[in-house]
Amino acid sequence: MEITVSARATKVSPIQIIRRSTWDEATRPPEGHSRQDEASRAWNLHVALYYKAGGVPWRLLRSPTDLTTCYVGIAFYRSDDGNALNTSVAQVFNERGDGVIVRGGPARISRTDRQPHLARADAHALQLQALDAYRREHHTAPARIVLHKTSAFTGEETGGFQDAADERFIDALEMSWVTSSEGAATFRPGDAPPLRGTRAVLGERELALYATGSIEFYRTYPGMYIPRPIGIRPVTPAREPRELAAEVLALTKMNWNQTRLDGRLPVTLRTANQVRSVLRFCPPDQAVATRYAHYM
Numbered sequence: 001m002e003i004t005v006s007a008r009a010t011k012v013s014p015i016q017i018i019r020r021s022t023w024d025e026a027t028r029p030p031e032g033h034s035r036q037d038e039a040s041r042a043w044n045l046h047v048a049l050y051y052k053a054g055g056v057p058w059r060l061l062r063s064p065t066d067l068t069t070c071y072v073g074i075a076f077y078r079s080d081d082g083n084a085l086n087t088s089v090a091q092v093f094n095e096r097g098d099g100v101i102v103r104g105g106p107a108r109i110s111r112t113d114r115q116p117h118l119a120r121a122d123a124h125a126l127q128l129q130a131l132d133a134y135r136r137e138h139h140t141a142p143a144r145i146v147l148h149k150t151s152a153f154t155g156e157e158t159g160g161f162q163d164a165a166d167e168r169f170i171d172a173l174e175m176s177w178v179t180s181s182e183g184a185a186t187f188r189p190g191d192a193p194p195l196r197g198t199r200a201v202l203g204e205r206e207l208a209l210y211a212t213g214s215i216e217f218y219r220t221y222p223g224m225y226i227p228r229p230i231g232i233r234p235v236t237p238a239r240e241p242r243e244l245a246a247e248v249l250a251l252t253k254m255n256w257n258q259t260r261l262d263g264r265l266p267v268t269l270r271t272a273n274q275v276r277s278v279l280r281f282c283p284p285d286q287a288v289a290t291r292y293a294h295y296m
Contacts, residue, residue: 014052014293018045044257051256052293060250067172070094070134070142071251073268074126074149076107076116077276085109085116086279092130093267094142100133100290101275102126115151123160131168133290144172146247148268152177153235174238178248178269179231182208186229192220193227196262199245200229207232209245211252212262222262230264257296271295 021027022041029035036044047057072092078085087104104126107116118126127145135141145165149157153175165173184202186194196213208229214221221227232248239247251266263270275295282288289295 014289014291016045016048016052047256048296051296057256058254060254067143068094068140069144069146070131071268072127072130072145072147073266073270073272074104074147075269075272075276076150077280079280087116087118087122087126092133092137094134094138099271099292100137101288101292101295102129102133102290103279103288104129110154113152117151117154118157118160120156120160120163123157124163125160127161127164128167131164131170141168142170145170145174146268147173147175148178148266149175150178150180150269150272152233158235172238175235176244176248177231177233177235178266179233180265182229182231184208184229186210193223197245197249198229199241201241204237205234207234207241207245209248211249211264211266215262 019030021029021033021035022045035041051057070092071094074087076085076087085107087107092102093099104118105122107118107122109115110117127147131141131145147161158175161175162173165171184200186198186200186208188194188198192214194210194213196210196215198210198213200208202208209232210227210229212223212227230248232244234244237244248266251268252263252270254267255263255270257274265273271292275292278295279288
């Protein structure tokens with residue numbers, strides 16, 4: 001994989017690989033792929049080049065009264081040989097979207113829920129690595145940590161993450177399990193799906209959010225399939241559901257690798273999933289590139 005070479009090349013600048021079918025209309029795309037329209041191709045290419053050159057295409061809207069926040073997304077992956085289950089922390093970043101990649105330690109599949117989880121010591125070490133990466137990148141410590149994970153939190157994990165926050169004197173730590181789909185659904189009058197941003201409070205620690213759906217500006221639903229909400233499961237409901245959903249929705253717009261404004265997952269987990277598909281080919285002792293620009 002060419003992108004793996006970029007991930008391992010820690011001393012070189014990010015590269016951009018373009019298939020011939022992207023710019024040559026006479027060349028058919030690879031089997032199973034389609035060609036985007038010219039405007040989408042031009043947008044994706046130029047935004048990617050701008051970001052890889054060090055620019056910031058756009059950023060989160062932030063109130064002056066908001067705490068400086070470190071966003072962390074945790075996903076899990078198996079090594080290419082299938083022997084080891086490791087952790088991947090992708091896009092440790094601030095409101096500007098300046099992100100770095102941190103690779104964590106081993107994870108284990110729980111016998112109770114069949115999901116990957118961390119021991120308390122590993123969760124503690126992973127959070128410290130994320131905070132160290134944030135400080136190296138932004139030359140300051142955050143006042144608040146927002147942690148998204150692709151599996152439910154165990155008591156050991158919450159304890160380890162909290163220990164790391166306490167060790168660095170960070171009082172605000174918000175942890176949420178963000179599911180890729182939610183069993184609940186909502187409906188609106190007429191034939192159109194719910195509007196993007198529609199939320200449904202299902203319980204004190206359970207929230208459904210339509211990150212994709214009808215878009216009022218377009219007066220239509222731009223997708224091909226019936227949209228399904230994602231689930232948000234905060235460990236401790238520290239914020240109102242409206243604020244929690246609004247932040248997750250804003251993070252779905254931080255993907256600089258596409259033209260769509262209705263990304264399904266927050267960038268914390270979307271990039272974690274993308275990065276893990278690359279890191280699985282890199283040996284555990286191999287130094288890898290820390291900028292997300294090497295992986296997109």
